[in-house]
Amino acid sequence: MLIIKLNPGKEKKIKNGYPWIFSDEIKSIDGEKKVGEICNIFSNDYEFIGKGFYSNTNIAVRVITLKDEEINYELFKKKIEKAIKKRVDFNDSYRLIHGEADGLPGLIADKYNDFIVIQFRNVGMENYKKEILESIIELLKPSGIYERSDFETSTKEPIKRNIGVLYGIEPPEKLIIKEHEIKYYVDIKKGQKTGFFFDQRDSRLFFRSLIKKDSLVLDGYTFTGGFAFNAALTGAKKVIALDKDKESIEMARKNAELNNIKNIDFIETRYENYIKNYTGEKFDVIVLDPPSLIKKKQERRKGVEIFKSITELSIDHLKTGGILGICSCAFQADISLLIESTRRAYFALGKDIQVVGLTFQSLDHPWIIQIPESNYLKCLWFKIY
Template sequence: MVDVILKKGKEKAVLQRHPWVFSGAIERVKGKPANGDLVKLVDAQGKFMAYGFYNNQSRVALRLLEWDEHTPVDEQWFRTKVATAVQSRSYILQDGRTNTCRLVFSEADYLPGLIVDKYADYLSLQILTSGIENNKAIIIDELQRLLQPKGIFDKSDASSRAHEGLDTVNEVLAGSPPPELVEVKENNLTYGINIAEGQKSGFYCDQRDNRHLLAAHTAGKKVLDCFCYTGGFTLNSLQQGVASVISVDSSALAIETLKKNIVLNGLDATKHAAIQSDVNKQLRKFKEDGEKFDVIVLDPPKYAPSRSALDRASRAYKDLNRIAMLLLNSGGLLATFSCSGAMDIDTFKQVLAWAALDAGKQVQFIYQFCQPEDHPVRASFPEGEYLKGLLCRVY
C-alpha cells in the first residue's frame, strides 16, 4: 500500500478524525497510486495516521476511512459499514406511515461519497468519489442482500463527479428499471417519484419532519410554497385544510408531478394553484399585484456550494427573504431554509436580520428547523450539517 506523507503541523484535523485531507496538507506521495486507490496516511515521522481513498484530481486529495491500523479496509469493512447504516434507519420505516428515507449519508456513515435513498421497493444511489466507485460492486451486492429491492438505480449525475475524474451516470445497476412514477409514502401522504429524471436522487426526504411540523401552522391560511418541487409542503398544507395554496417552481416536470400527487392523495385541487416560473420573478409580480399571504415557504436550491461563494449567496438569500417578508400579512409566518453547508445557522439568522431591516419589518425566530435523523451529523464532520431553517413571525 502506498504511503502518503502529511506535512508537519497538519496532524490536528486527522487526529480529530476529520475525514478530509486537502492536497495542500500533503508533503509527498511514495509511489503513484491510481485515483480511488486505498492508501496509508502517515505523519512526517512515518507514523501511521489513517487509511483513505486517494485522488490527485480533487482538492480533497484524501478521504479518510479508518484510523485503526489493525483494521483492514477490505470487502467486509465496506459490507459492515453499509449494513450498519441501513439498520440504523430501520425504525423510521417500522410503522408503515413512511417507506422512503436516506439509508446511507456519505461521510456521516463513514462512506465518503456514497448516498443511498430508499423509495418504496427501489433504491436510488449516488456515487461522488472514485474510491466508492471502485467498490461499487461490493456495495450493490450488500444492498441487495439486506433489502432485496426491485431495482437499484444509479443517479450519479452530479457535476462534482468531474472533480474526481468521473463521468456522470444515469442507469439501472441491478433488478428492473423503476416505473415512470414510483409511489412512496411519507407521513401517510403518497408521492409519485420520478427517479430517473427527477432532481438529485429523486425526492427531498431531508424535509420530512419539517413538512409535517409546518403543516400544523397552515390550517385556514393562505399559503405560498416557493421552490415547491413535487409538492412536499403543498401536500401537507392541503391535508391540514388550508384556505388556499399557490405552488411555484421553475421545473415543468416538478409542477406536473405535483398536480398528479394532489390527485393521488384525493386532496382538494380547488384550493390549489401551480405556477411554473422563476421564483424571484414571481415574487416581484405578486408584489406588483398587491398579493398578500399568511404563510410563505422558501426552500431554494444551494446558493453557496463553497465558502468562496458565501458572500454572493448571502446577498441572494437576503433579497429573496426581503421580498417574501413584504408579501406577508402582519403576523404572518415565513418558513425559510438554506441547504448550503457553507452557511451556518448564525450567518443565516444575520442574513434574515438584514432582510428584515431592508424590508422595514420586525421578525421573531419562533422555531429552528434541521435535517432529520436519517441525515445524521458526524461529530468529527460538522460540514455534514447542511440543512437549516427558521420559522419566522413577521410584523
C-alpha cells in the first residue's frame, strides 16, 4: 500500500469532498508506484485524510473514501446501494452509477430495463471488478451485465478495453426503452457511450415547452432522434434531423417507425454542410447538441470560436422570435462560453438575445457542488429578435 503525503493545505479540498489529488499537490510518495494501487492519504502534518487509487497521470489519486476502512465488497455494496436509492424515482432505464458523483471514481453503469452496461475507466476500479459485479448482482438481480470499456481516453493508464458479457445472458441486438412516453431502440453493444444519452432527459422534456403548433424545427445533431421526437410529438409540423453518423441516423429512422412518427426528415449529413446550402423556409426552432468540442481548459478560446461558428450558421435560417438551443457536454465549455459565443455571433447583426431557459444533465447524473467537474452538461435556450 502506498503512503501519500500532501503539500501543506492541499488536504482541505479533499476533506470538503473533492475526489481528485493532482500530481503537483503531492509532497512525497512512499512505496511502489503501481497504477491502481490503494494508497493511504495524509496531510503534511500526518493527519489521515482518506484512501484512493494511485495513477501515473496528472490526476495522481482518485479518492474513494475519507474513512480508514477496508476497500472491499462491503464498501462497494454500500456505495452502489446509495446510488440506487438516489434514483428510486426513475423508470426502468437510467444512469445507475456516475463515477465520482456517486463516490465511485471511474465507474460508469447504465441500467436498460433488466440489463446493466458497465465501464471501468481506471485501473484502480478495474481491480475491484469482482466485488463491484457481486454488489450489483446482489442488489439488482439483473438479467445480464455487459461491459463497454471501449471508450475514448487520453489517459496513460493501462486500462483493459474489454467488451462482452460479464454476467447472465447475452443482451439482444436492440433493446427498447421508454422516456417521456417515447420508445427508443438501444444498441448497448455498439452504440455511442453505452447506447443512449440519458443525461439529456430533462433538456428534452423542457424542449417540448418551446415547441408551438405547426413549428418548423431543425435538430442539428440528432443522434438517435431525441430532440426531434419531442418536437414532432408536441405540435411541430415538420422536423429536419441531421447526423453525420450513418448508424445513428438509421437507428433514428427505426425509432420513428417504432413510435409511428412521420413528420421527421432524417438526413445523414454534417450540420455545417447542410445549413450552408439550405434554401428552404426559415426555422422556428433550431437545437444544436454537438459532440464534445473541447477537452482541456487551455482550449477555451478555441471553444468560443467553434461554438460561435456553428451558431453563426443558424443566423440566416432562424425566424425573428425563433428559438435557438445550444448544448455543451464538456465541463470546459461552461455557460459563460456558450453565452459569449452566441452573443458574438448575433450582436453584430443588431439582434436582441433573450435567455428563455437553462437546463443541465438529468438527476441520474448528479451534479455535486463539491465537484465542479460534475456539472458538465448545460443547454442554453435563447429567443432571437
